Structure formats: structure tokens, C-alpha cells
Amino acid sequence: MASMEKDSVSGQYTTGHEWDGIRELNTPLPKWWVYVFWATVIWSIAYWVAMPAWPTINDYSRGVLGYASRNELESDIKAQKQARSKFEAKIAAISVDDVVKDKDLRNFAMTGGKVLFNDNCAPCHGTGGVGAPGAYPNLADDEWIWGGELADLKQTISFGVRNTNENSRQSEMPKFGADGLLTAEQINQVADYVVALSSKGSTAGLPGEAIFAEQCVVCHQDGGVGSKDVGSPALNNNIWLFKGSKEQVKQVVINQVTNPQHGSMPAWSERLDETSIKMLTVYVHSLGGGK
Amino acid sequence: MSIFKHHAKLETNVFFLAVGILLSVIVGGLVEVVPLFTIESTIEKVDGVRPYSPLEQKGRDIYVREGCYLCHSQMVRPFKDEVERYGHYSLAAESKYDHPFQWGSKRTGPDLARVGGKYTNDWHVRHLINPRDVVPESVMPGYPHLKRELDYSTIDADMKALRVVGVPYTDEQIANAKKDLVEQATSDDASAAVAGRYPKARMGSADANPKVTELDAMVAYLQVLGTMVDFTTVKPEKIAR
Incomplete structure (x- = not known):
């Protein structure tokens, strides 16, 4: 084993290794480095004591500070609720109609409702509630399938349409064509009548009128004004959910009478709290078409 | 200086070096492996989670x-x-x-x-x-x-x-x-x-x-x-x- 000895020039120890008379100095580490090293060792031991660190047989060491990220979240949420409670407590306590009447509460509900809408509703109904042609209703116009009053909107948002929630809005149009309730000829005639009705054209003498009166008015009402109670859309205007262009109207009516498509919407009370739904209601009502 | 002088003994003796390496590997291995044995207490006991259909x-x-x-x-x-x-x-x-x-x-x-x-x-x-x-x-x-x-x-x-x-x-x-x-x-x-x-x-x-x-x-x-x-x-x- 090579011997370690002091170098006479620098006064440092050598490693004892020698190559052709050249010896390697064993210069100690800088003092500051050594201090930082020992500081990190002490820090890590203190951290083990203070924070959750070691697994035990059935548990883990909790640390004297008792930190847990989920507990921290609880207190964060509590603080946030506290900060918002000035408005949210009031919104929770009163009806949506009264929220709209109070200027401050309405502003708060509009801002919160917009955020909620963009997170939850915009994927179907589009940013600003413009809807998706051929798929999801426009919420920024004056036409409502299930009603555009605040109470109607709140009901629809809370329980949705044609889903598994027991309070969901339910209705189904019969398959007049697929189930053989009407012949293809009759469907063609009734489609002509509906097209005339929707474009405010003359319906006099159309053979579809009698069929419409017999089969369709139960839900779509006299003159095709529709019914918000059963979610039957108005047919006396040019607003169509399942169509792309003007030329397609008759074909869409034929398809719908033959084998109807039905939209569906989730029940948001299963995901959002009552206050959030009230705020959403206020926002949707404001989009343009609220009654 | 003193502690590094002793450290040289560890590094220059094949037996002590082997023991030192073994100890380091054991500690490193335990830190990785032991938490896996506590998985039962890591997973929260909540109802409803089922295998996928x-x-x-x-x-x-x-x-x-x-x-x-x-x-x-x-x-x-x-x-x-x-x-x-x-x-x-x-x-x-x-x-x-x-x-x-x-x-x-x-x-x-x-x-x-x-x-x-x-x-x-x-x-x-x-x-x-x-x-x-x-x-x-x-x-x-x-x-x-x-x-x-x-x-x-x-x-x-x-x-x-x-x-x-x-x-x-x-x-x-x-x-x-x-x-x-x-x-x-x-x-x-x-x-x-x-x-x-x-x-x-x-x-x-x-x-x-x-x-x-x-x-x-x-x-x-x-x-x-x-x-x-x-x-x-x-x-x-x-x-x-």
C-alpha cells in the first residue's frame, strides 16, 4: 500500500500514488462545500421528522407537522367558499327569479355561470350557446323546446333530457313510418304540409292537413305551435334542429316522421351543486332568448 | 481532514469496500421495495370500484x-x-x-x-x-x-x-x-x-x-x-x- 505523506511545497497530504516521480495531491474539499453537504444531511433528517416519510407496517409516519395534501385542499376549498359566500349564500337562499332582480347577485351569477357554461355546456351547445347545427339546440335564440323561462331552464339543466335520471324530461315521438302507423305516401303528404306550415306558406287544400290534425296535433298542437310540456318543437317556424340547409327541410321531416331521432342531455344536478345550477340558469337565460 | 483520512481505509480495503457497497444497495433497495408492501393501506377503502365490464x-x-x-x-x-x-x-x-x-x-x-x-x-x-x-x-x-x-x-x-x-x-x-x-x-x-x-x-x-x-x-x-x-x-x- 502506497504511503500518504505531506507534500513539502504545498503542505497538503498526497494520495500516495506516484507516476514517474509525480505525486497526486489529496487536496481537501472546500470548506463551504463540506458545510453545505452536512446542512443537506441535517435538512433531510429534519424533513423525515416534520413531514410524512417512512412506511410502517400498516401505516406511515405522519410527521410532526401532520401535513397531507388532501387536508390542505380541504382548507383551500373552505377558504374559497368563505370568500364567495357573500354572494353564494344569498344565491343559495333565494329563487332564481330573485337572483335576476338583484343587480349584484346577477352580475356574480353571470360571471360564474359563464365559466361553468364553458366548462360543461359549451362542448355541445357551443361557446355563447350557438348550438351545433343538426345536433344540439341553439340557446341564444328565441326558440325553446322545453321552455325558456327561468324555472324551465333550471329544471332542464338540473335533470336533463331523456337520460336515466328519474326526474329527467322524457318524451318520444312515435315511429310513424318504421312502425307502419302511416304509409310512405301519407308521410310525404304530411311533410308537404309541415314544410308549408314552417315557411308560412298556404296550407289550404293540402292532403297532409287531415293527417296532421289526426296524428300530430296531440303533441305539436294546432297550427304546429309545439308544446313545452312534452318538448314537442314548434313546426310553424323555420328553426330546425336536425337539418343542415333549406333544401333538406322536407327530407328531414320525412326522416323524422319515419324513424325519429331524439336528443338527450345529462342531468347536471348529478355533477353540479344547486348554486352552480342557479348561476348557469341565469347565464343561459341571458344568452338572448330567455323568456 | 481527519474523517477523510479514515475514509481511505474503507476505500483501500476490498473487504470493507464490499461490505460498504452491500449496505448501500440494501438501503436503496428497501426504500424502493418496502412501500409496495404497504399498498393495502395506500389504497383508500371506498365502495363501488369494480373491474371493467x-x-x-x-x-x-x-x-x-x-x-x-x-x-x-x-x-x-x-x-x-x-x-x-x-x-x-x-x-x-x-x-x-x-x-x-x-x-x-x-x-x-x-x-x-x-x-x-x-x-x-x-x-x-x-x-x-x-x-x-x-x-x-x-x-x-x-x-x-x-x-x-x-x-x-x-x-x-x-x-x-x-x-x-x-x-x-x-x-x-x-x-x-x-x-x-x-x-x-x-x-x-x-x-x-x-x-x-x-x-x-x-x-x-x-x-x-x-x-x-x-x-x-x-x-x-x-x-x-x-x-x-x-x-x-x-x-x-x-x-x-
Whole structure:
């Protein structure tokens, strides 16, 4: 084993290794480095004591500070609720109609409702509630399938349409064509009548009128004004959910009478709290078409 | 200087050096291995988490095959803003039957841990075929090829393999795998046998095709994500970590 000895020039120890008379100095580490090293060792031991660190047989060491990220979240949420409670407590306590009447509460509900809408509703109904042609209703116009009053909107948002929630809005149009309730000829005639009705054209003498009166008015009402109670859309205007262009109207009516498509919407009370739904209601009502 | 002088003894003696190396490896190994033995206490004890139904499991396979995890995480972290946006933070228990888990590490798209029930089947189908049909600003690619028929010929073998790694599929579930898969994808009957074996399974065809398609499987999987645990019955102190 090579011997370690002091170098006479620098006064440092050598490693004892020698190559052709050249010896390697064993210069100690800088003092500051050594201090930082020992500081990190002490820090890590203190951290083990203070924070959750070691697994035990059935548990883990909790640390004297008792930190847990989920507990921290609880207190964060509590603080946030506290900060918002000035408005949210009031919104929770009163009806949506009264929220709209109070200027401050309405502003708060509009801002919160917009955020909620963009997170939850915009994927179907589009940013600003413009809807998706051929798929999801426009919420920024004056036409409502299930009603555009605040109470109607709140009901629809809370329980949705044609889903598994027991309070969901339910209705189904019969398959007049697929189930053989009407012949293809009759469907063609009734489609002509509906097209005339929707474009405010003359319906006099159309053979579809009698069929419409017999089969369709139960839900779509006299003159095709529709019914918000059963979610039957108005047919006396040019607003169509399942169509792309003007030329397609008759074909869409034929398809719908033959084998109807039905939209569906989730029940948001299963995901959002009552206050959030009230705020959403206020926002949707404001989009343009609220009654 | 003194302590480094002694250190030289350790480094220059092959026996002491070997003992020192062995000790270091033992400590390093224990730190990695011991937490795995405490996994029972790590997973929260909550009700409702069940293995995926055969159709959901096939949907999950497609999710992995298409690399959805590259842009979507499945992990709501315990932060205020995430909980506000997505819902309750994810529990370890909720991915205990995932092999491998799909927590992900990057969000180009939103987190999907609680996407179940958020949108309708119809929306998912439109969105998977061409995301821009429903979300104009989306950068997600379209997956129109999912309209093809689902190949589920190996589903019972898949479930057996999953059972080996710890998913508690029963013999009954494996024996009925193909029947359950077809039933879930075609029947709207909430009292069907498959709904009894897999509570909260989303019944019915997602697309207009009466055959079992990859879209049906994918949507069934997406619709069950994050819906198994009823958080109204979970006490916060039971899952505090």
C-alpha cells in the first residue's frame, strides 16, 4: 500500500500514488462545500421528522407537522367558499327569479355561470350557446323546446333530457313510418304540409292537413305551435334542429316522421351543486332568448 | 481532514469496500421495495370500484391502442382549481384495476378521470369521428376508423390474463364475457344480466350501427370513467392523505 505523506511545497497530504516521480495531491474539499453537504444531511433528517416519510407496517409516519395534501385542499376549498359566500349564500337562499332582480347577485351569477357554461355546456351547445347545427339546440335564440323561462331552464339543466335520471324530461315521438302507423305516401303528404306550415306558406287544400290534425296535433298542437310540456318543437317556424340547409327541410321531416331521432342531455344536478345550477340558469337565460 | 483520512481505509480495503457497497444497495433497495408492501393501506377503502365490464375493457384497450394517454390524463390532482373544474380528486382506489393505469403525464386535452356521464353518447360519437364538428377550436385528431366492427374474440382470455395480475374477475364473469359484451352494446335494458354483474355500466349502442363497433366499446369505457365511487357517501377523513 502506497504511503500518504505531506507534500513539502504545498503542505497538503498526497494520495500516495506516484507516476514517474509525480505525486497526486489529496487536496481537501472546500470548506463551504463540506458545510453545505452536512446542512443537506441535517435538512433531510429534519424533513423525515416534520413531514410524512417512512412506511410502517400498516401505516406511515405522519410527521410532526401532520401535513397531507388532501387536508390542505380541504382548507383551500373552505377558504374559497368563505370568500364567495357573500354572494353564494344569498344565491343559495333565494329563487332564481330573485337572483335576476338583484343587480349584484346577477352580475356574480353571470360571471360564474359563464365559466361553468364553458366548462360543461359549451362542448355541445357551443361557446355563447350557438348550438351545433343538426345536433344540439341553439340557446341564444328565441326558440325553446322545453321552455325558456327561468324555472324551465333550471329544471332542464338540473335533470336533463331523456337520460336515466328519474326526474329527467322524457318524451318520444312515435315511429310513424318504421312502425307502419302511416304509409310512405301519407308521410310525404304530411311533410308537404309541415314544410308549408314552417315557411308560412298556404296550407289550404293540402292532403297532409287531415293527417296532421289526426296524428300530430296531440303533441305539436294546432297550427304546429309545439308544446313545452312534452318538448314537442314548434313546426310553424323555420328553426330546425336536425337539418343542415333549406333544401333538406322536407327530407328531414320525412326522416323524422319515419324513424325519429331524439336528443338527450345529462342531468347536471348529478355533477353540479344547486348554486352552480342557479348561476348557469341565469347565464343561459341571458344568452338572448330567455323568456 | 481527519474523517477523510479514515475514509481511505474503507476505500483501500476490498473487504470493507464490499461490505460498504452491500449496505448501500440494501438501503436503496428497501426504500424502493418496502412501500409496495404497504399498498393495502395506500389504497383508500371506498365502495363501488369494480373491474371493467368486457365492453369497457375493450374500450380501454382501444384507448391505449390509439394513444389517448399521450394527450389526456386520468388523474384529478388534489388542487382547488382542478377540483373546481373536473370534480372530486382521483383516488388510488379508482385505478386499482387498471393495468397499466392511465394517469398520464401531459394534458394537451382535458383530464378524463371524471368524464363519465358528462356528455351524451351521441356527443362522444360525433366528437370521436370529428372533434371539430362539436368543438370548433379542438386540435384533437378524428378517429373515424372506430366505426369498424369490434374484434372481441379474445376478451375472455384477456380477462383471464387480467385476473392473473390481480383483477378479481369471477368465473361467472369470464364465462359470460362475450354474451355480456354484446348485451351491453345492444340492449337498453337496465335490468340486463350484464348490468347486474357490472353496476353502473352504460347500456345501449352508442352509434347508429346495430353491430358492436369500436365506438360502442370506447364510449362505454369513457362513460364509466370516474362514476364508480359515490362521493356523497365517502367521508373525507377516511381518504385524507
